[in-house]
Amino acid sequence: MESKITILLADDDKDIREIGKILLEGENYEVIEAADGQQVIEAASDRIDLYILDVMMPKLNGYQVCRELRKTTSAPILFLTARTQVEDKSMGFSAGGDDYLAKPFSYTELLARVKALLRRYYVYKGKETPEQDVMISAGDITIDPKRMEAKRAGELLPLTDIEFNILLTLAKHKGQVLSAKELYEEVWNETYFYSCNNTLMVHIRNLRKKVETTNDTLIRTVWGKGYRID
Numbered sequence: 336m337e338s339k340i341t342i343l344l345a346d347d348d349k350d351i352r353e354i355g356k357i358l359l360e361g362e363n364y365e366v367i368e369a370a371d372g373q374q375v376i377e378a379a380s381d382r383i384d385l386y387i388l389d390v391m392m393p394k395l396n397g398y399q400v401c402r403e404l405r406k407t408t409s410a411p412i413l414f415l416t417a418r419t420q421v422e423d424k425s426m427g428f429s430a431g432g433d434d435y436l437a438k439p440f441s442y443t444e445l446l447a448r449v450k451a452l453l454r455r456y457y458v459y460k461g462k463e464t465p466e467q468d469v470m471i472s473a474g475d476i477t478i479d480p481k482r483m484e485a486k487r488a489g490e491l492l493p494l495t496d497i498e499f500n501i502l503l504t505l506a507k508h509k510g511q512v513l514s515a516k517e518l519y520e521e522v523w524n525e526t527y528f529y530s531c532n533n534t535l536m537v538h539i540r541n542l543r544k545k546v547e548t549t550n551d552t553l554i555r556t557v558w559g560k561g562y563r564i565d
Contacts, residue, residue, distance in 0.1 A: 342386075351415075434448055473564050475488070
C-alpha cells in the first residue's frame with residue numbers, strides 16, 4: 336500500500352491548524368500538528384514531506400525552526416506570515432524557506448502552494464535524465480545536477496533547493512539572457528505573474544551572497560531583460 340504524503344502544519348492559532356488539517360486531509364495528505372517551534376523540532380523526521388511554518392510562533396519562531404530543519408532535511412518549507420516586506424521574505428529565504436503565503440490567505444491558495452512545492456520537490460528528487468550525469472561549470476563553480484550540489488575548489492556551497500536550481504538553470508543557458516518569466520517558470524514549474532518578480536529577486540540576491548566574491552560577479556542583471564551567466 337502506497338504511503339501518504341505527510342505534512343507538518345505549525346501555527347499557534349488553533350483555528351488555522353484545525354481548518355488547515357481538515358483541508359489537507361481532504362486531499363489525502365497525512366497531517367501532523369504543532370503549536371510552537373519546539374514541537375516542530377521534536378516532531379521533525381525523514382517521513383515528513385513538507386513543513387508549513389507560522390513565522391511568529393512561541394518558543395522558537397519560524398525562521399529559527401527553519402534553520403534547524405535545514406541541518407537535516409531538504410523537504411520544502413512554506414512560511415505563513417502577516418509580515419510581507421521584502422526584508423522579511425529575504426530573512427525567510429535566507430533561513431532556507433521555499434515559499435511565503437501572506438495572512439490572511441484563502442485555503443484554495445494554500446492548497447495550490449502546497450501542491451506546487453510537493454510537485455517541484457519530487458520532480459527534482461525523483462526525475463533523472465541523461466543531463467543529470469553531466470557536470471556543468473559556472474565561473475569557478477562546479478555544478479553536479481544529479482547530486483544537486485555546487486562546489487567551489489571542492490568546498491560545498493550551502494544552497495537551498497531553489498537557489499541551486501536558479502544557478503543550474505542559468506548555467507545551462509550560459510551566455511543567454513533569461514527573462515524573469517522564463518527563469519521563474521523553469522525553476523518553480525508554475526505560471527509567472529508580475530508579483531512573482533519580488534520572490535525571484537530575493538532568491539537571486541541570497542544566491543549572489545553565496546556564490547559571488549568581492550571581485551567576481553557571476554550572475555549578471557541585464558536591465559529590462561533578465562539575468563545571465565557568462
